[in-house]
Amino acid sequence: MTAVRKKISRRRTPLQWLFEAPSIGKMAPGTAVFVYGLLLFWTLVVLFPLYWVLITSFKTALDVNNGPVFLPWVDFTPSLHAWRELLVIDYEDTLRSYINSIVIATLSTALCVAVGSMAAYALARITYKPKFGNILLFVLAMLGGCYVVWKAGVDWKIAMTAAFAIWFFLLKSVGRFFKKSVGNGDILFWMISQRILPPIVTVVPIYMMFQNLKMLDTHLALILTYTVVNLPIVVWLLYDFISGIPIELEESAQLDGASRFRTFWEIVLPLAKPGLAATTLLVLILAWNEYILAVFLSTSNAQTIPILVAAMNAGERGILWWSMCVVIIIMIIPVVFMAILLQRFISKGVLLGAVKG
Amino acid sequence: MSTVGKQGTPSRRARTHRISEWLDRQSSTLFITPAVVLILVFSLFPLVASLIIAFSRFRLRAGSYQVRWVGFKNFEKQFFGSEQFHFLGTFKGMSVLGWVVATVAGVLILYWLYRYCRQKFWWLGFIGRIISALMAFGLVLLFSATLLSGHQFGTLGVTLFYVFVGCSLQFAIGLGLALLCAQPIRGRTFFRVVFFLPLMITPIGIGYAFRMLADTTKGPFSPAWQWVGLGDFAWSTDPWAARLFIVIGDSWQWIPFVFIILLAALENIPKDHREAAEVDGASGWQIFREITWPQLLPVAATVMLIRLIEAFKLVDLPNIMTAGGPGIATESMSLHSYFAWRSLDLGQSAAIAYLLLITTVVICVSFFNYVVLGRLRQGNA
Amino acid sequence: MQNPTSEQSAQRLTLHALNKSFGLVHVVKDLSLDIHPGEFLVLLGPSGCGKTTALRMIAGLETVDSGTITLGDEDITHSLPKYRDIAMVFQSYALYPHKTVFENMGFPLKVSGYSPDEVKEAVHETAAQVHMTDYLERYPRELSGGQRQRVALGRAMIRRPSAFLMDEPLSNLDAKLRGHMRAELKRMQHDLGTTTVYVTHDQIEAMTLAHRVAIMNHGVLQQLGTPAEVYDEPANLFVAGFMGSPPMNFVKGAVDNNRFTATGLALPVTQYTGGSEAILGFRPEDAEVVAADAGLFNAHVFTSEQTGEYTLVTLELNDDTVTIKMPREFNATIRDTVGVRFPVNKGFLFDATTGDRNTGQLS
Numbered sequence A: 001m002t003a004v005r006k007k008i009s010r011r012r013t014p015l016q017w018l019f020e021a022p023s024i025g026k027m028a029p030g031t032a033v034f035v036y037g038l039l040l041f042w043t044l045v046v047l048f049p050l051y052w053v054l055i056t057s058f059k060t061a062l063d064v065n066n067g068p069v070f071l072p073w074v075d076f077t078p079s080l081h082a083w084r085e086l087l088v089i090d091y092e093d094t095l096r097s098y099i100n101s102i103v104i105a106t107l108s109t110a111l112c113v114a115v116g117s118m119a120a121y122a123l124a125r126i127t128y129k130p131k132f133g134n135i136l137l138f139v140l141a142m143l144g145g146c147y148v149v150w151k152a153g154v155d156w157k158i159a160m161t162a163a164f165a166i167w168f169f170l171l172k173s174v175g176r177f178f179k180k181s182v183g184n185g186d187i188l189f190w191m192i193s194q195r196i197l198p199p200i201v202t203v204v205p206i207y208m209m210f211q212n213l214k215m216l217d218t219h220l221a222l223i224l225t226y227t228v229v230n231l232p233i234v235v236w237l238l239y240d241f242i243s244g245i246p247i248e249l250e251e252s253a254q255l256d257g258a259s260r261f262r263t264f265w266e267i268v269l270p271l272a273k274p275g276l277a278a279t280t281l282l283v284l285i286l287a288w289n290e291y292i293l294a295v296f297l298s299t300s301n302a303q304t305i306p307i308l309v310a311a312m313n314a315g316e317r318g319i320l321w322w323s324m325c326v327v328i329i330i331m332i333i334p335v336v337f338m339a340i341l342l343q344r345f346i347s348k349g350v351l352l353g354a355v356k357g
Numbered sequence B: 001m002s003t004v005g006k007q008g009t010p011s012r013r014a015r016t017h018r019i020s021e022w023l024d025r026q027s028s029t030l031f032i033t034p035a036v037v038l039i040l041v042f043s044l045f046p047l048v049a050s051l052i053i054a055f056s057r058f059r060l061r062a063g064s065y066q067v068r069w070v071g072f073k074n075f076e077k078q079f080f081g082s083e084q085f086h087f088l089g090t091f092k093g094m095s096v097l098g099w100v101v102a103t104v105a106g107v108l109i110l111y112w113l114y115r116y117c118r119q120k121f122w123w124l125g126f127i128g129r130i131i132s133a134l135m136a137f138g139l140v141l142l143f144s145a146t147l148l149s150g151h152q153f154g155t156l157g158v159t160l161f162y163v164f165v166g167c168s169l170q171f172a173i174g175l176g177l178a179l180l181c182a183q184p185i186r187g188r189t190f191f192r193v194v195f196f197l198p199l200m201i202t203p204i205g206i207g208y209a210f211r212m213l214a215d216t217t218k219g220p221f222s223p224a225w226q227w228v229g230l231g232d233f234a235w236s237t238d239p240w241a242a243r244l245f246i247v248i249g250d251s252w253q254w255i256p257f258v259f260i261i262l263l264a265a266l267e268n269i270p271k272d273h274r275e276a277a278e279v280d281g282a283s284g285w286q287i288f289r290e291i292t293w294p295q296l297l298p299v300a301a302t303v304m305l306i307r308l309i310e311a312f313k314l315v316d317l318p319n320i321m322t323a324g325g326p327g328i329a330t331e332s333m334s335l336h337s338y339f340a341w342r343s344l345d346l347g348q349s350a351a352i353a354y355l356l357l358i359t360t361v362v363i364c365v366s367f368f369n370y371v372v373l374g375r376l377r378q379g380n381a
Numbered sequence C: 001m002q003n004p005t006s007e008q009s010a011q012r013l014t015l016h017a018l019n020k021s022f023g024l025v026h027v028v029k030d031l032s033l034d035i036h037p038g039e040f041l042v043l044l045g046p047s048g049c050g051k052t053t054a055l056r057m058i059a060g061l062e063t064v065d066s067g068t069i070t071l072g073d074e075d076i077t078h079s080l081p082k083y084r085d086i087a088m089v090f091q092s093y094a095l096y097p098h099k100t101v102f103e104n105m106g107f108p109l110k111v112s113g114y115s116p117d118e119v120k121e122a123v124h125e126t127a128a129q130v131h132m133t134d135y136l137e138r139y140p141r142e143l144s145g146g147q148r149q150r151v152a153l154g155r156a157m158i159r160r161p162s163a164f165l166m167d168e169p170l171s172n173l174d175a176k177l178r179g180h181m182r183a184e185l186k187r188m189q190h191d192l193g194t195t196t197v198y199v200t201h202d203q204i205e206a207m208t209l210a211h212r213v214a215i216m217n218h219g220v221l222q223q224l225g226t227p228a229e230v231y232d233e234p235a236n237l238f239v240a241g242f243m244g245s246p247p248m249n250f251v252k253g254a255v256d257n258n259r260f261t262a263t264g265l266a267l268p269v270t271q272y273t274g275g276s277e278a279i280l281g282f283r284p285e286d287a288e289v290v291a292a293d294a295g296l297f298n299a300h301v302f303t304s305e306q307t308g309e310y311t312l313v314t315l316e317l318n319d320d321t322v323t324i325k326m327p328r329e330f331n332a333t334i335r336d337t338v339g340v341r342f343p344v345n346k347g348f349l350f351d352a353t354t355g356d357r358n359t360g361q362l363s
């Protein structure tokens, strides 16, 4: 074939000068204007609502209701009344919600990451072969238990224990005749698919369950619920991350006589640190900001801070925009702090190894 | 480990040895049991319970409740009964356009099935495709009969609008921002942190903040509104404006998620692939299309799957920004179910929740099977 | 060097006083090379000496701090890679994982706007040249190392560029395949007649492939010459020690009164002009072990190794050790005292302080 050599023209056309990089790793002036323009535009899009929330928290009712004012000290005199009301006068309510949120979010995140990383590790490294028939039996036993509770009005504790006992008996007796089994992939898919469940589907039964256990409006109820809701995410992200760790490291640790727990604790977890950090941050954010489950499961004792935000709309005085903005701001601060702390890991850990599938 | 320890009497050492060995032997069970039990108790049990409720009429009595089996009544009501307008939309005959679109879609779907049968037939795959096809055709029919025929659509349509318009918007902008940040720019860390911010804010807060911003009389943009003569226009009174407004709020929050993952994926593409293409004479656009985009696709598909799953659950924003209004114009299915629960109609609430679940599962699983798996296979190639 | 089959006249590639720093590290220092049209130039040097950086500057993947690069009669110092008409084979091959062999090889033509038919024809032609015709539908991960290497080569060749750049393309292959590919590469470059810059740290590759070798150390060009020249006339201690395997023997000593002296030896020298601290060098293959007192100097046998092809005898001479290549049937007893002999014109003298080769000769 004939070679056609692209002509290198030393004189670049104006269009090239504008949009073609002068050399590698540099931007042409036109491109630079375009790129920085868009970046700054989006920075504005992101920051303006936050700015508005911030200045609104220093406004009085008059400032808000008499049309927009933009610049403190120029347009209006900033006032600390909302801050004082929430942090000094009414501080008990705020503080309680705040502490509730901190306790619930951190504990549920810790639990979630602990349980989730163990499951992710197990699914990545240990082969499971539960028999299909046994799973079916279990579901049937549980359904039977539910049916008995519903129709015959048996106490649910007795019914469930009995159902579990029957299943266990069947497992030990007929269980070994089943041949077909499911694999790790199926278990993983089952766990991850739980994330598809809209909270609205599960929240009513969970509500009734906690009502039955007299656990409504307790921290534990919210902690457990958040843990389960976020568990699929943790398993999903960490499964990929852990699968990517060279297995030789674990094998050599096992040859050195380390137990599985020790291998997990001393080899796997430290290596999965970026993934753990990113996952923790994501789960923490989700738990911290969660609203709809909290509405169902807490009233006053375990009230979290998103509910406090919504509560600013409940009084007869209309929406207390200024107070609401104060709550939103004090809500954002710890998460931003966490994010900056963990930001080093995010870009490394966030990639979920999704490429591997 | 404990056997190596020098302290402890021999018998005690032996005992701890036995315990730790037993633990080690059971470790495969111990590792996975907590997760399985938690999910069983908090997901599977409620799923079953909720199914039962969906088939019952549920009444709260003082301190207790009463459940009565009503069969498919709750579902019937959504599809054919008094709640039809609410769930599906208003049907008053189909327009010509509606007929055309529905027919074309039907033919296309049949062709798609036919093509599958010609290739390689696997009965499970076939059943899956039948389900996807039925769902797709049902949705197209719904779309033609309501929107294309000039009638209102119900919460199902609104949910799908949020999901598809929202996810597309988030993907487009998220990808754009990731590409911008992958340029040789200064202050990349700054932009990265700033762009990440909206993800950290509670949806409630976003809902109220956007309500303030969108206020055409007292919000920050009110001078602009006044200036173009839309001073008394209110977003929350126009159905489409209100829906758009919610999609914008949702996107504002979730674009960072798409952005941060796509940026990580971009940075993870080996540098020398780009450079090789550069030396081979490819232009910027060619490098993007031929090198970057194909290698980005697997991650992009996964991110969109996550977003798709989450988008179906949207409830906070419409609840706060418009309370579902005007009328039912911005009510998502989750919100619909929530309102039903608030009016203590638990049966209805559960039925709607189940319909949402079915829609979500079919669409997400379809997306996973036809798009994500395909992309992953290509990515591995 | 210039061959009749090439359809396009080869281009001259000139580097003039190139400099490159990464932060405070000065990686390439004043590198000037004049590469003739159609020449196969090998850039040789130890790991980390800046070879890859130099190559990437030629390709346009790294900006140049100062200096110029010209290809043919055009200054390409600051042009974008895509305008340079240069092809590069990366050390990692950089094959696109999502493209088949066919698509990988066709990519350079596709992006410069050739029609699919032309691309197809050219790919088949090139694939035949690199013996990959049977693998066109495979993905890179389904290929062996040598096959990948050939695909990368094909992708570089297909465009008939003005110059080839190759960054250690053979380093990922096993020894046997490397020898084979070396021969193929040499033949291919000969047939195409394209100016080529080839980076390696393997001196055998350099000796066998190159028309000329440029030896670099710490970013500085040490010597430029034909393989025979750099081998026979090393410009300094570094080049002398780098070329040859086992490397040249060095004996530290001093020159005064036209004599090179070290403990246990004193040899007459002529025309030595350097400082008094000097180093005597000679190659293992030029010397032989003889009976004590029959050679230029005496030494003790430290060990002797059989390699199958020959025997390597290591001798102790004061603090230095000296290695000598002997025929395979040679036998040496450890701790024996033996003599060492080599032709006086095969001895090199270096100035120990500057490291430069001195015109001085043994006599």
Ligand SMILES: Nc1ncnc2c1ncn2[C@@H]1O[C@H](COP(=O)(O)OP(=O)(O)OP(=O)(O)O)[C@@H](O)[C@H]1O
Pocket (backbone or CB within 6 Å): C022, C025, C027, C045, C046, C047, C048, C049, C050, C051, C052, C053, C054, C201
């Ligand atoms: N992008 C970079 N940033 C900072 N330092 C760099 C960069 N690239 C290379 N270096 C440094 O420049 C020096 C020369 O690197 P170069 O890759 O050119 O070596 P090389 O001769 O190709 O080595 P090798 O034979 O190992 O490939 C090294 O010390 C390296 O650490």
Ligand SMILES: [Mg+2]
Pocket (backbone or CB within 6 Å): C051, C052, C053, C091, C167
């Ligand atoms: Mg190198």
